[in-house]
Amino acid sequence: MDSTVNRADGGVGILGLGSYVPARIMTNAEVEASTGLAPGTIEQKTGIRQRRVVDDDDTASDMAAAAATEALNHAGITASELDLILGCTFSADYVMPALACKIHQVLGAKKAGAFDLMANCTAFQVGLSVASDRLKADPTLNHALVVGAAIVSRYLDWTDPNSAIYFGDGVGAAVVGRVPAGYGFLAHEVFTHSQAYEAVRLRGGSSARLNAARPNGVNAYLEMNGLDVWKFAAQYQPVAMRRALEKAGKTLADADFFIFHQANFHLIDYIMRKLKIPADKTFINVGELGNTAEASMAIALTEAVRQKRLKDGDLVVISGVGAGFTFGASVMRWYDPHAGGR
Numbered sequence: 001m002d003s004t005v006n007r008a009d010g011g012v013g014i015l016g017l018g019s020y021v022p023a024r025i026m027t028n029a030e031v032e033a034s035t036g037l038a039p040g041t042i043e044q045k046t047g048i049r050q051r052r053v054v055d056d057d058d059t060a061s062d063m064a065a066a067a068a069t070e071a072l073n074h075a076g077i078t079a080s081e082l083d084l085i086l087g088c089t090f091s092a093d094y095v096m097p098a099l100a101c102k103i104h105q106v107l108g109a110k111k112a113g114a115f116d117l118m119a120n121c122t123a124f125q126v127g128l129s130v131a132s133d134r135l136k137a138d139p140t141l142n143h144a145l146v147v148g149a150a151i152v153s154r155y156l157d158w159t160d161p162n163s164a165i166y167f168g169d170g171v172g173a174a175v176v177g178r179v180p181a182g183y184g185f186l187a188h189e190v191f192t193h194s195q196a197y198e199a200v201r202l203r204g205g206s207s208a209r210l211n212a213a214r215p216n217g218v219n220a221y222l223e224m225n226g227l228d229v230w231k232f233a234a235q236y237q238p239v240a241m242r243r244a245l246e247k248a249g250k251t252l253a254d255a256d257f258f259i260f261h262q263a264n265f266h267l268i269d270y271i272m273r274k275l276k277i278p279a280d281k282t283f284i285n286v287g288e289l290g291n292t293a294e295a296s297m298a299i300a301l302t303e304a305v306r307q308k309r310l311k312d313g314d315l316v317v318i319s320g321v322g323a324g325f326t327f328g329a330s331v332m333r334w335y336d337p338h339a340g341g342r
Contacts, residue, residue, distance in 0.1 A: 012132045013184025013335045015143075016075025016175040017302040020066040021052040021168075021289060026153075035161040042165045043287075047265020051168030051290030053153040060171070061093050061102040064149045067173040067298075068103055075175035076337075077143055079107035082175075084144040086131055087116040088123035088294045090202065091151040103147060112145070119190075120200070120322030121261050123294040124148035124172065125330050128318070129188035131176040144176040150293035155202055157221040166224075166264070168290030172298020183313075183335040187247035189240050190328040199228035200323035233267055233321045237329075238275055241319045244329035252277065254315055255331075259304065261320030262286035262296035283309055296320075312339035 027050050028042040043049055054063075064087070072079060085107075087100035100114035119126040124146065131144035152167040202222050237260075245251055258281055260268045265286050272282060283304035292299055297320050304310055312334060319329040 010181050011179045011184030011333075012135045012176060013179040013332055014174050015077070015177040015179070015335075015337070016071045016073070017173065017298070017305055018067040018070025018072075018074060019170065019172045019295070019299040019302040020063045020070070021170040021292075021299070022054045022058055022063070024053050024055055025050050026053045026168075031158065031164055034158040035164050036159075037161055037165070046165060047287055048166065048290050049287045052170060054151055054169045058151070059093050060089060060091055060099055060149045060151050061106060063171040064099060064103050064147045064173070065106040067171040068107060068145055068147055071145065071173040071175045075143075075177065077175065077177075079109040080111065082107075082109045082112040082143050082145050083141040084131060084134060085109060085112050085114040086127045086144065086146045087114070087149065088119070088127040088147060089116060089149040090118055090120060090294070091149065091155070092116065099149060100147070103145070109145075119326050119328070120324060121263065121291070121293050121296065122320030122322035122326055122328040124298045125318050125320045125328040126190055126326070128174065128176065128185070128330055129190060129328070132185045132188070135176065135178065142177055145173060146176060147171065147173045148294040148296075148298040150295045152222065152291075152293050155220065155222045160221070162226060163222050163224040166291045167222075168292050170289060170292040170295040170299050172295045172302055174298060174301070179335040183333045185330060185332045186250070187244045187331045188328070189244035189247065190326065191240065191243075192324055192326045193232060193236055194324060196225070196228045196232055196325055199225040199232075199325070229263070230267060232325045233263065234270060234274070236325070236327050237271060237319055237321050240327040240329040241275075241317055244331045245317065248331040250315060250331065255317045256281065256314040257304070257310055257316045258282045259297055259301045259316065259318045262289065262300055263291050263321070283307075310334050310336075312336035
């Protein structure tokens, strides 16, 4: 593809995707036993049947590098061609430096700038918006890598039924680059309602620390008010989607496919029914992976593409909500470089 032409009149979109989930499966029976819940409670309440969790020697950077390598291969580029790496995570190896810098080192991405951003479970969508905006603003940039990484299990109190039942670990990655005119990102929307700021919080620690670590006596476990999460997500995630579509000159009826943050099967189902979106217009993997936080939209998009659920020219909406609460949605015209007739 002639990137010079694309700089002048083309778009910016996703060129490649990759994901990585740990090998270890943790069943609902294990979590129900540790939390004191009756058998079958978790699936009935959340639609989650199992989740993947890291082993003691797994690191966010190793998992991120694996997902990133798959995304680079899918895009047909090398790490040396990256101009920017964005790490979207709260669970980096260290509090600092940024996870993106470690990914940079492991991949050997010598010319790329690298930094992390935190928008929690909608961070991948926010990362896509930042990456696409950077490429649109700077014609010298051609490729960005956006990595959503989550090791949530190390922050969970496995006796707490308010948080332990939801989460799993994983990483998803996307290579963002230049695409033909009419394809790629058409609009983004990000806004925050901070009234429920305390509803999901983590007050200490990094993913390299053991769960038992409580620095300065601060609770190092994730704390969560599930009812507030449901109320805010159900109310405002559709708002983010409609605003992004309006910016793109589109409506919900124009969209061909939706990728949601995989928080809870019943929440996704509720939003779909509320918006009268047919069930076959989305992809849901929360039942097998749990809520993989910043990685969830990236993994879901990757799996949907693997299963050929998206076709060239589809109008795709990616939407999420993160602690704080930050809501986001991106609208893009899907580009398949292997589609015929171009």
